[in-house]
Amino acid sequence: MISLKKYLCAQETLFESSTGPAGRDLLPAALAVYRATLLETGNCAVEACPALGDELKQHFTDLAATLSPQMDSPRLAVAGEEVRVRLRDWSRRTARHYLEKAREVKELLIVMAHTSDSVGARDQRCAGQLHEITARLSAIASLDDLTEIRASIVKSAGDLKSSIDRMTSEGKADLDRMREQVTTYQARLEEAEELAFRDPLTGARSRLGLESLIEDRIAAGSLFSLAMIDIDAFKSVNDIHGHLVGDELLKQFAAELRSACRSTDVIGRWGGDEFMAVFDCGMAEAESRRDRIRKWVCGNYAVPSAAGSIHLTADASIGLAEYRRGEPMKDLLARADAAMYQQKAQSRETANGVRAGAAH
Numbered sequence: 001m002i003s004l005k006k007y008l009c010a011q012e013t014l015f016e017s018s019t020g021p022a023g024r025d026l027l028p029a030a031l032a033v034y035r036a037t038l039l040e041t042g043n044c045a046v047e048a049c050p051a052l053g054d055e056l057k058q059h060f061t062d063l064a065a066t067l068s069p070q071m072d073s074p075r076l077a078v079a080g081e082e083v084r085v086r087l088r089d090w091s092r093r094t095a096r097h098y099l100e101k102a103r104e105v106k107e108l109l110i111v112m113a114h115t116s117d118s119v120g121a122r123d124q125r126c127a128g129q130l131h132e133i134t135a136r137l138s139a140i141a142s143l144d145d146l147t148e149i150r151a152s153i154v155k156s157a158g159d160l161k162s163s164i165d166r167m168t169s170e171g172k173a174d175l176d177r178m179r180e181q182v183t184t185y186q187a188r189l190e191e192a193e194e195l196a197f198r199d200p201l202t203g204a205r206s207r208l209g210l211e212s213l214i215e216d217r218i219a220a221g222s223l224f225s226l227a228m229i230d231i232d233a234f235k236s237v238n239d240i241h242g243h244l245v246g247d248e249l250l251k252q253f254a255a256e257l258r259s260a261c262r263s264t265d266v267i268g269r270w271g272g273d274e275f276m277a278v279f280d281c282g283m284a285e286a287e288s289r290r291d292r293i294r295k296w297v298c299g300n301y302a303v304p305s306a307a308g309s310i311h312l313t314a315d316a317s318i319g320l321a322e323y324r325r326g327e328p329m330k331d332l333l334a335r336a337d338a339a340m341y342q343q344k345a346q347s348r349e350t351a352n353g354v355r356a357g358a359a360h
Contacts, residue, residue, distance in 0.1 A: 027069045035064040038083070049094045056090045095208050099196055102189050110186065124168070131164060201247060202254035205268030210276055213266055214329050217278070221325060225286035226332060227277040228319040228340040229257070229293070232347065234273035241303075241310055248303045253314055260296040261289065276336075283322040290318050317344035 042057030063079060071079075197209030205213070217224045231253060238246040250273065257275060258267050266278040277293070279286045294316070303310045319340025323332055 031067050035067055038064045052094055052097055059086060095196060102192055199269040202251050202269050204254045205266060207270055210268040213278060218329060223282055225279045225281060225283060225320060225322045226336040227290055228336040229275040230317045230340055231273040232315045232317060245303050245305050245310060249301060249312060252301055256297045260293050286320050290320055317347060319343055
């Protein structure tokens with residue numbers, strides 16, 4: 001849907017110069033499809049997440065109303081970019097919304113489990129007390145001068161004990177079933193959280209999972225550092241060899257990154273060709289781990305393709321930032337990002353200098 005504006009821009013000459021019926025009808029028809037797609041996307045957003053979908057639907061409805069054949073290419077490009085940004089923001093907020101709901105349900109189920117344990121313990125105590133009463137009744141019934149009372153009390157005590165045994169047995173069975181159900185629900189919720197926290201391509205942590213982890217570290221006031229890792233010239237891999245080869249390179253790079261880092265480090269895919277490592281240490285130790293990544297992760301890769309194995313070189317720019325107590329997450333991320341781009345710029349200057357020297 002979003003790429004439609006690129007197609008429209010590419011066909012701008014046809015729209016403006018053609019006088020035939022096909023030329024005059026193409027742009028209105030394309031815009032009609034685009035408007036219908038926007039409206040249906042809004043409806044789907046409401047169905048997918050009623051709590052957040054109305055806002056997106058209203059925005060797309062308003063945007064669809066502004067689209068007309070009189071719009072020029074720059075305005076179409078702006079509209080397309082606005083749709084892309086809105087969808088990306090909505091998807092992230094929706095993922096966070098459902099993650100919070102899952103956490104709330106999990107906490108509720110855990111409370112239920114604890115409550116069930118308490119009720120079970122109380123029932124056991126009550127049963128023990130009633131057993132003591134039946135024991136005393138049995139003792140009273142042993143008096144010889146109360147033969148009839150003795151028989152009645154013995155029978156009552158026996159019946160009462162049987163009832164208590166049955167109540168205890170049934171209560172235990174119910175409690176066991178409830179524990180089993182709670183355990184099943186909790187496992188399902190944890191699985192859902194795990195899926196939300198995993199990048200489907202590389203298996204590393206997703207951006208949502210990384211943000212959640214960083215927020216937890218900040219809330220705990222822990223010492224940690226971030227490494228923002230960007231694969232250099234990755235776009236050329238996609239352009240030359242195709243996206244399937246690019247995806248395979250990303251998967252191999254993520255696997256090597258996990259292997260080169262410690263088990264306490266958290267590795268995730270920030271987006272596109274950017275990865276992030278969260279180190280539980282200060283800057284000095286983080287620099288050592290960064291150097292290890294450069295040594296063991298960057299380098300030559302053999303990537304399978306339909307035409308056979310392709311040999312590629314993957315270098316990366318890595319920016320580090322140590323968390324400062326009280327610092328918001330966005331500021332920490334901005335510092336790591338800025339350090340990464342600074343390192344990328346230095347690498348370009350070095351490469352340009354080498355090429356200039358070779359030319360002379």
